[in-house]
Amino acid sequence: MDLLFADRAQAGEMLAERLRGARNPLVLALPRGGVAVAVPIVRGIGGRLDVLVTRKIGYPPTPELGVGAIAEGGEPVFDLLLLRRLGMTPASVAEVVAEERRELARRVKVYRGDRPLPDIAGREVIVVDDGLATGATARAALRAVRVARPGRLTLAVPVGARDTVEAMREEADEVVVLRMPADFRAVGQWYEHFDQLSDADVLELLAEV
Template sequence: MSGEEGVRLPFADRAEAGVLLGERLTGLGLRAPLVLALPRGGVEVAVPVALRLDGVLDVLVSRKIGHPANPEFGVGAVAEGGEPVFDGGVLARLGLAEEDLGRVVEAERAELARRVGVYRGDRRLPAPDGGDVVVVDDGLATGVTARAALRAIRTGTPGRLVLAVPVAAPETVRAMRAEADEVVVLAAPPDFYAVGQWYRRFDQLDDTDVLGLLGSWARAHDSV
């Protein structure tokens, strides 16, 4: 099927989606942006994006906060450098208060710190310092982790904050426009159920994959 402006769905894989996304982003006039990928899947999309935009690639770790009895059901998220972000409507429907999620938040912060250590070591996340920032993920379902990431970046005063994904649920795209200066989405199909349904190949990535992708970007970037 076709997405917005003739984009063919499903994408072959995240790399193909990243190439197409990078081309779309060239129309924004970004200047050597800081491209921040949400690991793990967002890193594979972000590598060709960063190369196409002549940007600097790094990761911004954001973790979903799940329901205490059902960790896969997200009720919020937390990103490095930011405070937890909760979906107030969902909490109200479930009869939960933010205070009820203290242990879950603590566990997710611990996993977040572990991943930051694996991906970046002692190196700090680059500061926006008024420059262009592009946040990249492989897709948006509820958008809760992207929202936490965008709010964390806002504290670093970026000049222009762009959220870029290959595919997203239409209602999530509308909600994200309140969080970023620009939201770039290649396709927002109405029959959206999960990100993976829009990729022919949607392998689960691990930490080794992320490090390999970051290394491939560094080698390609250094050779230019």
């Protein structure tokens, strides 16, 4: 079995070692867990930290099953194959998308207030999360950033399912991942401590850098 990360902070420190070639990057963390990974990255390599808020779009009868995701500044990204298998279309989840847009806007207000996202055009941007399972939220985030024309776009995660990581290479200029375990089932299984974070935890972390 692959070694576990002690926690998100340790994972971020290890990622920072792999990202030292970055020059004054804009590090965009996916709340909530990605923020705890991103803080030690910024401490290690410099640059600016901000959040990029994403929301999973759940299958209405079983919301835990994600059929897509949405990121601020971007359009919904759907798993069309899964939707077809479920006998649905994007229009079938329009109400869910509207609800998630409202929650996304609420979280943006909590984390950034009225301040907009930093200017992305031409910048080196690193999108950070605490792991990749299906990759839905990461895909939505990367596509939202890509529309803003970054100079270079990197996705950095401590751990991910191999198939998902390979799929993300089509969305980013570079994918930096520390571990792709063969027996990957869930992100949390690869951390000794994987506590759920609150909005207050996110704000406290953002205030540290």
